[in-house]
Amino acid sequence: MSETSTIDATASMAAAELADRRTRRDAPSARRAPAWLRPRVWLPTAITFAVAAFLWQVVAITNPYVIPTLDAIGASLAGDPAMYWANFLVTLQEVVIGAASGIVAGFLLAVVMAEFRLIERAVMPLVVVVMVTPIVAIAPALVVAFGFGMMPKYIVTALVVFFPMLVNSLAGLRDVDVKALDVFRTLHASKWEIFRDLRFPGCMPYVFAGLRIALPLAVVGAAVAEFVAAGQQAGLGSLVTTSAAQANLPVTWASIALLCVMGVLLVSLLAVVRKRVLWWSDGEVVAR
Amino acid sequence: MSAAVVDAGVRVSNVSKSFGADGARVKVLDDVSLTIGMGEFVSVIGPSGCGKSTLLKVVAGLIDADGGKVEIDGSTVRAAAADKRIGLVPQSPALLPWRTVLDNVRLPLTVNRRANAGRAIRDPKELLASFGLGHAMQKYPGQLSGGMQQRAAIARAFVFDPAIMLMDEPFSALDEMNRDQQRLGLLEFWQSNRKAVLFVTHSVPEAIMLSDRIVVMAAHPGRIDRIIDVDLPRPRTEEAYASDEFRELERVVRTALHEVMGGAHV
Numbered sequence A: 001m002s003e004t005s006t007i008d009a010t011a012s013m014a015a016a017e018l019a020d021r022r023t024r025r026d027a028p029s030a031r032r033a034p035a036w037l038r039p040r041v042w043l044p045t046a047i048t049f050a051v052a053a054f055l056w057q058v059v060a061i062t063n064p065y066v067i068p069t070l071d072a073i074g075a076s077l078a079g080d081p082a083m084y085w086a087n088f089l090v091t092l093q094e095v096v097i098g099a100a101s102g103i104v105a106g107f108l109l110a111v112v113m114a115e116f117r118l119i120e121r122a123v124m125p126l127v128v129v130v131m132v133t134p135i136v137a138i139a140p141a142l143v144v145a146f147g148f149g150m151m152p153k154y155i156v157t158a159l160v161v162f163f164p165m166l167v168n169s170l171a172g173l174r175d176v177d178v179k180a181l182d183v184f185r186t187l188h189a190s191k192w193e194i195f196r197d198l199r200f201p202g203c204m205p206y207v208f209a210g211l212r213i214a215l216p217l218a219v220v221g222a223a224v225a226e227f228v229a230a231g232q233q234a235g236l237g238s239l240v241t242t243s244a245a246q247a248n249l250p251v252t253w254a255s256i257a258l259l260c261v262m263g264v265l266l267v268s269l270l271a272v273v274r275k276r277v278l279w280w281s282d283g284e285v286v287a288r
Numbered sequence B: 001m002s003a004a005v006v007d008a009g010v011r012v013s014n015v016s017k018s019f020g021a022d023g024a025r026v027k028v029l030d031d032v033s034l035t036i037g038m039g040e041f042v043s044v045i046g047p048s049g050c051g052k053s054t055l056l057k058v059v060a061g062l063i064d065a066d067g068g069k070v071e072i073d074g075s076t077v078r079a080a081a082a083d084k085r086i087g088l089v090p091q092s093p094a095l096l097p098w099r100t101v102l103d104n105v106r107l108p109l110t111v112n113r114r115a116n117a118g119r120a121i122r123d124p125k126e127l128l129a130s131f132g133l134g135h136a137m138q139k140y141p142g143q144l145s146g147g148m149q150q151r152a153a154i155a156r157a158f159v160f161d162p163a164i165m166l167m168d169e170p171f172s173a174l175d176e177m178n179r180d181q182q183r184l185g186l187l188e189f190w191q192s193n194r195k196a197v198l199f200v201t202h203s204v205p206e207a208i209m210l211s212d213r214i215v216v217m218a219a220h221p222g223r224i225d226r227i228i229d230v231d232l233p234r235p236r237t238e239e240a241y242a243s244d245e246f247r248e249l250e251r252v253v254r255t256a257l258h259e260v261m262g263g264a265h266v
């Protein structure tokens, strides 16, 4: 059968180990220099931004009533940083509180739906109906119901985050390793133990895919809610509408830029957290 | 438990199982009866789709049979599972990628803890060392080769000292050389830790090398065609492959398979 018939089982296992050692993958702790340090990686991006900025300036200088120049935007930001910072914080608060509520609610409902199909069948149609209703249409109604305070903004932000979280978490909780589940079941593990040790950690790639969609949406949600209640409360979205109404273009575009910065910060933070939490997952899950 | 003394091992009596909707039911297991004594290694071999995995899942309590009965140490499968007396090694290692190898092997001890009381739990570290994974305990499954992962999965099934070990083609995903090494490793470990084993395989030499008895199944409906005793002396080593008895058994098993497959080539 084999030419190494004199070797006993122990020796052959040792040989297997040697072979194993050669094929194993990098340790998760192994660190290389970050990719973005290499010019090949950052240079194309930098060039694109430089070209875009140049074109922007050309348009802004020839059409001063369409867009402001970049230096006018910069001057506006530098002129009243405290005002921008205060508005930034208001919107950030809406995003954080609204998104956190939507994320938790979406995940919890997913857990319940994953355990009880009956509840999914009962509730899912309602969820879909709410989600296909344009959020821009819901926002004014919420302002009427809850006034111009923070509450309607939290609700709108939570609503836009809720659906991608629910759908992705549910997919993750369902996509359990069935062979591992068989092992848990023969051990007579409880539903809670299966959730704690298998389903919950196993669904994280999907949860992060959901978050990747949900966080930028949260900024959209907060801004839209502020548009509707503009003039009453602070916030970058309000700032956009009020300044645009006064044709104060540098303020409008400075606010838009800050909304954009907020989105980028949130997505970058998510990428960092994802790397720490999901080092064991070999591929990014495609979000639904 | 007095029943355990009287009736140790696994007793499968007249088990039948069909799949499919009422109109188009397909019988997958037909009146299957089988016993596995304490410390006995029984392999199941047969054509693809004959119900080997289904039989194993019925014994594991993962699916319910339509008729018949399975007893493990004299109690029901459900009671045996509640008591953590069933060890399962699935076809893929099914390790949790976010846990170290050591924590994967510890897993059975951390769920259903009630059943831990008063049993001969093994030291996970010692166990891993005896499976040649001593250096890999703190690694993650993704850093291990397929063979090492499968050994970790086997260690995970041994750690809580189950009464019966169920293995569904545990080495089928490995290449032939690796397979042979893993099976010899399992043979060596099992020979010094005798347990009742129900082992599904597609490999004739593997079945002969490991087993006390080989159950040959036929398909449509899945049923036991014959049971072949393997009376090669134990402990066995790789040298057994070269013996005349081994070759003769190989011929017998292949002939049996040939017959149950209706003369088709094995």
Ligand SMILES: Nc1ncnc2c1ncn2[C@@H]1O[C@H](COP(=O)(O)OP(=O)(O)OP(=O)(O)O)[C@@H](O)[C@H]1O
Pocket (backbone or CB within 6 Å): B019, B020, B028, B046, B047, B048, B049, B050, B051, B052, B053, B054, B055
């Ligand atoms: N859950 C199920 N629902 C319907 N049919 C099933 C189910 N599980 C198995 N079967 C059918 O039962 C038959 C036996 O399946 P089983 O997996 O037990 O075969 P097997 O002997 O393990 O095959 P293989 O050697 O390919 O692993 C097959 O025809 C399969 O299609």
Ligand SMILES: [Mg+2]
Pocket (backbone or CB within 6 Å): B052, B053, B054, B168
């Ligand atoms: Mg099978």
